[in-house]
Structures are given as structure tokens and as C-alpha cells.
Amino acid sequence: MLPRVTSSSVPDIAAPARATPPWRYAIGMFGTSIPINMVKGSMILYYVDILGLDVRAYGIVMAIYAVIDAVDNPVLGYLSDRTRTRFGRRRPWLVVGAPLLAASMIAFFSAPTSLKGLGLVMWFAVFAIACEAFDSMINANYGALLPELFQHERRRAVANGLRQGFQLAALVLSLAVTPLLTTKVFGTEETTGGFRTTAIIYGIIAVVVIVYMALGARESPRYSTNIRPPLWSSIWSIVSNRLFWTVGLVGACYGIAMAIVLAGIQLYVKYSLGLPVSEALYLQAVVILIAVGGLAVWTRIVARKGALWAWRLAFAVLAISFVALFFATDLVTALLAGVLVGAGWSGMLATNDLITARVLDADAAAHGQHREGLFLSAFGFFGRLNSIVTGLALTSLGVFFGYNSGDDPGANPGFAFRVYLCVYPFLFAAVGAIAARFVRVPQPTADQPGESPSPLSEPSRLPDPVNDAPVSDDEDPVDR
Template sequence: MSRAGPTQARSMPTWRYALGMFGLSIPINTVRVTTLLFYVDILGLDVRAYGAVMAVYAVIDAIDNPVLGHLSDRTRSRWGRRRPWLVVGSVLLAAAFVGYFFVPSTVDGLALVAWFAVFAILTEAADSMYAANYNALLPELFPAEHERAGANSLRQAFQLLAFAIALAATPFLTTSLFGSDDSPDGFRTTALLYAGIALVALLFMALGVREDPARVVEDHSGFITGARTILRNPHFWLVGVATACYLVPLAFVLAGVQLYVKYSLGLPVAYSLWLIGSSIAIAAAGLPAWTALVRRRGAPFAWRLAYMFLAAGFVPFYFADSLIQAVLGLGVVAIGWSGLLATNDLIQARVLDEDVRRHGQHREGLFLSAFGIFSRLTGATAGIGLGSLGFLFGYYSGAEPGPDPGLAFRVAVAVYPFVIALVGVVLSLLIRIPDAGVHQPAAHAPQLTR
């Protein structure tokens, strides 16, 4: 690799970096929002098996995330540390995503559980491989917080665009255009379409990466030493748990919204298009305002305010008995979601900056992958929560919906998320956030951390 100054690491246009989030969000969020409908309600997978698989996955993912991040930090190649992993992760994610929905018609019972487990784990592992390297590039390519705020806002806008395509359009594509409410055929066609779009976007971003040569040759501590340092950092635990308190509620909504529409509102599943689509539109429209607030008042202030909106919105969402009321309630949640999209990665980057100031090492891959454990636990937590609908309300599958599936899914997408988001509000108010930047701020610099 040729030597170059720091500007080489930032030769990639911001929009090209942000496009990677577009490709990453389409497959993984399609999986999260359609699993209950596809595997449980249509194919008949027992919801208890669904919860068990997600719990097992969480254990596997808790191991592979930091390992992948550490391996990325220590990779030495003519293409840099991150690009080889990004290219391989792109191909694996597209292939696993297609396999996830191409369940043979002869597969049922334990074979269906095994198919679901294998492809759920493969899809999430490939997503972890790409995401660990992609996220590690943010603090490297954009060292100042105002630059990070702009880059992060743009990539979150791409993520919301992917949500609009992958999540809001999916119910229509799978159950109306390409299939029906009780057929898996539409999911297969949609999976092929989405996999092609995602692969192009992921590879286009990956092949344009140009890293800082100084970081590529930097000497790193071993995995055990690095992991021990991270685990002893109190900000890692506090910010990590707070992150989970924003992602877990959204995981509940994404996993259960189609059955909430079907059972709680008594409407066709395709109507979830309007519910999800309106929330995405609100979140996207709010990103510029939240980014401006970050630049004016600092990331910590905006982060805390966003948690308050997130928790508050689940109250009217629970009591909604029409599509309009549900849209309004989830709209308040979406305002908080928008704020957390704009700020949470900046808060994590501050923790990483503090680690660099204290220890003098750039271990973005390991540190952010360790943070990723909290993100990956969201699926398992939501899976366990949804699995509880069986013994609490008698909902086990579409064939065994229990006496009141409407109440079951109100609890799943509103009560559980509200309680967890409320914990996030409390944590955000108690945590003292470090300063941004890898250099110690001057004593006279204005403090925006509280």
C-alpha cells in the first residue's frame, strides 16, 4: 500500500460512505420485520421455538462481534484493514438473506426450526461482519463531531430510505403484488429483488474505501488485553445498556407491527405500510432538525431529549383503536427515533475518543463491535418477549392465536417497549458523557457534556 497523508483516508465522498447504510439496512430489517409473519403466522413455526432460536443466536453473536472487530483492527493487506471484510460480508449477506426466505415446501416441524436457526444466524453473522467494519470507519473518516454529525445524519437518512423500501413496501410486495396473506411465494421474489439492490450498494461503498495508512500500520494490543480494557470502562456499560434501551423497543415494534395491525386494529396486514411509512417519513424529516440541535447544544443534550420522545409515544400507541390514532402515536415514537439516529453513534464515538486519549490506540473495530453486542441483543430480547405471548395470552402461532391476540400484540409493541424506553430515559440523565475528539480539550473550551 502506498503511503499518504491523512487526507487519503477521507477521499471517499460522504454520500458514498453513507450509501453503505442503505445496502446494510434493506436485508437485515426485512428479516426483522417479517419473521413473525413469515415463519410463525404463515409457515407455522411455534413462537416458543422462535424465542429459543433468538436467545441462542444472542450467545453466538456476543462472541463473534468483538472477535470480528478485533480481527479487522489487526488485518494487514494491500487493500487496508476494512475493505476485505466489507467485500466478503457483502456477498455473504446477500446469499444468506435469499436462503432465509427460500424455505422448501417440504420443510416443517424440527426441520423448519433448523432452517430458521441456520439462516437467521448466517444472515446476522454476515451483517455483523459488514457492520463492524463499516461503523469503524465513521470516527476515522470524520474525526470532528460536527463532521460526524453531518456524515451520520446522511447515512441515517439512507437507512430511513432503506426502511421505506424494505419495511414499508414489504407488506405490499409480499402479500399483495407478488403473493398473498397466507402464501410464502411473495417473500421469495421480494428477497431476490432486495438482495440484488443491497449487494450493489454494499460493494459500491466497500470498493471506494481508502483508509488512513498510519492506522493500518499501528501496533495493537492483543484481543484479551483490548477486551479487558473495554470491559473495565464504565462508559462502555452505561452507554451500551442505554443503546439497548432505544433499540429493543424498536425491535419489538418492527417484529410485531404487522400482527398488531392484523389482530389489534383488525385491518389487513398490508395496512402496516401506512403505519411504518408514516413513521419513516417523520423520522427522516426530523433528522436535519436533530443534527442542527447537536451542532448548537451538543450531542448529549439532543440524545437525552430524544429518549423522552421515544418513551412518551408508546402511551398513545397502546390505546389506539384506529389506523389514524396508531399513526399519531407511533409518530411521536418516530420523533424520538429520529433523534437517537442522529445522536447515539456520536455518543458512542465520544466514548471511543476517550479511550484513544487514555490509551493511545485506535481500536474502532473491537470497541464498536463490543458496543454492537448490545445492539445484537435486541433481537434476542424481543424474541424472548414475543415468546412470552404464549404463556401470557395463549398466542403460539397463526394456527393457535389464543383468545385475545389483539391485546397480546398491544402489549408486545407498546407496553414492553415503553418500560424499556423509560429505563433509557433514566440512564441518559444519569450518564456523564465524555468530550468529543481524540485530543484532550483545552481547559477553557466550552463543555457541552451535561
């Protein structure tokens, strides 16, 4: 538990907080994204295809991983909300969590090549879960800073657009460049040494960036009062909120679709396109670069049409893109399909967190407590479904197509990974696109120059914007 301080050391809630530059906050996404995306993007290639871990064992570990992840997220968010230190609520967790995540990632990609059977499964499970736990610690706190530091939707959209741009830059490194580094520069497609070297380099970069961001984040003094949200009543309030379930489940459709894509794209290139794994660089780079370029376009769409309208459109584009990817037969046609994937993904990056932030704003206004850490961690429960579904999807390849590992790939691994990377994500994105049409969220905070929300220091019952206030219509304009 982080140190508790007395009320005399808590900043005066009337004292103004210095504004955090959006770019300083946003750059943190570069550091938080590198480790976990290398883990998720390379774990199947590293453990299943190279080291020979059976896909059934992989699926079981991923299910356990998801359960632990679903439990520790609310706990970490709750502890973050209750933390009171002279450095703020979120920053100490970020500074402590960064080196722990980096160390876990390095260990994850340092499995002894002599390990087989149960020993390999245990190594995979222990360090996969460790990476998950420290990633949860970091993201529960980093994500909670967005609605706190940027309190109006227009400024929040700018900060979110910048941080998603940094995330995509990190993905260029942790996903697109990684196959080249691990299988060409530092190692080969049959050896594991390149993964360990790459993980060390990425870990150092991640720690430096996260700590730099954390030291520059200016948390609002009004949020650090002596009022600490109680655990069980807070959890009940969240799970009884209908928007928690509707927005969470629909958002999970997007998260699951992209988790499957990020996990399987290297093997899609190897088996479905019949190319060296290192050439996944080109497909991943096109998807990510289109997503980066699209952020500015989607941010303008949000400003003109509102986050909800843009969110629905992005879902539809993403679903259509997987159809194009299914019919790709070589690198050129895969790159063309990748343009569509990048466009849809960019739209989801630009809008999904804005929809979630509206739910957090409504909760704070309704209950007089800023519980961003716990609320976002509870939303993380839906994100943790990703691990279960990706594990089940990979296991299904053994059932339907005979792909059990790199040592036992079955008769047609090319079609197996075409189904894995295209059909499964399409189904989830299509369900999300349809369901998003029925989602309604509260109006955003009005963007007025100099406007600052009044501090909510008492847990009095205010009108509940989630259940009492009008919700946005299909046009979802930012300003009324």
C-alpha cells in the same frame, strides 16, 4: 483470515488520505440496512404466523442467535482491526460480506413449505444465524469507518445524519413496502413465494450499494500501521471501561424498544387494528418519513445543544410515543401516534452513534491504538440483547395471552400484540430516558478548520480522557 502484508506495503502514515465524501460513505447504510431489516421485520410473520413455527421454538432460537452474535462480534471486530491489505482494513470485509449476507437472506425466505416441526426449526435457526454472522461482519467494518473517516463531531454529525437518512430510506423499502410486495404484488398473506422474490430483489440492491460504498471509502493511512492490538488485553481494557457499560446498557434500552417494534408491527396491524397486513405500509411509512424529516431538526439541535442533551431529549420523546400508540384504535389514530414514534426514533438515530463515537475517540487517545472495530463489536454485545428480549417478549404472549402461532392465536391476539408493541417498548425506553440523565461522556474533538489529529503510532500511556479528563456537563455544548 484476510491477507497480511509487509511493512513495506503499508502506506506511509505521513501521507495524507483523500477525504471521503460524506454522502458516499452514508449511502452504504442503505445497502447494509435492507437485508437485516427485512429479516427482522418479517421473520415472525413468515415463520410463526404463516409457516406455523411455535413461539417457544422461536424464543429458543433467538436466545441461541443472540449468544452466537455476542461471541462473533468481538472476534470479527478484532480481525478487522488487525487486517492489513493494500485495500485497507475495512473494505475487503465489506466486499466479501455483502454477497454472503444477500445469499443467506434469500435462503432464509426460501424455506420449503413441506417443512414442519424440527425441520422447520433447523432451517430457521441455520439461516437466521448465518444472516446474523454476515450482518455482523459488514457492520463491524462499516461502523468502524465513521470515527475514522470523519474525525470531528460537527462533520461526523453531518455524515451520521446522512447515513441515518439512507437507513430510513432503506427501511421504507425493507419494512414499509415489504408487506405490500410479499402479500399483494408477489404473493398472498397465506403463501411464502412473495417473500423469496422480494428477498432476491433486495439482495441484489444491497450488494451493489455496499460494494459501491466500500470502493469509495478512503481509509486513513495513519491507522494502518504494523501495530496490531492484542486480543485479550484489548478486551480487558474495553470491559473495564466504565463508559462501555453505562453507554452500552442505556443504548440497549433504545435498541431493544425499536427491535420489538420492527419485529411486531405487521402483526399489530393485523390483530390489534384488525386490518390487512399490507396496510402496515401506511403506519411504517409515516414513522419512517417523520424520522427522515426529523434528522435535519435533530442535527441542528446537536449543533446548538450538543449530542448528550439531544440524546436525553430523544429518549423521552420515544418513551411518550409508545403510550400514544397503545391507545390507537384504528389506522388514523395509529398514524397520529406514529408521528411521535418517528420523532423520537429520529432523535435517537441522530445522536446515539455520536455518543458511542465519543467513547471510541477517548479510547484511541488514551491507549494510542485505533480499535474501532473491536470496540464497536463489543458495543454490539448490547445490541445482541435485542434478539433475546424480542424472543422472550414474543414467548410471553403465549404464556400470558395464549398466542402460540398463527395456527393457535389464542382468545385475544389483538390485546396481546398491543402489549407486545407498546407496553414492552415503553418500559425499555422509559428506563433509558431516566438512566440517560446520569450518563456523562468526554468532550468532543474541537472542530477547527484544517485540524487533523496527530497519528497515534505508539501504544504509550496517554492521559485517559475517559477517567482523567473533565466530562461534559448537562448543557453538553459542542464547542467550549
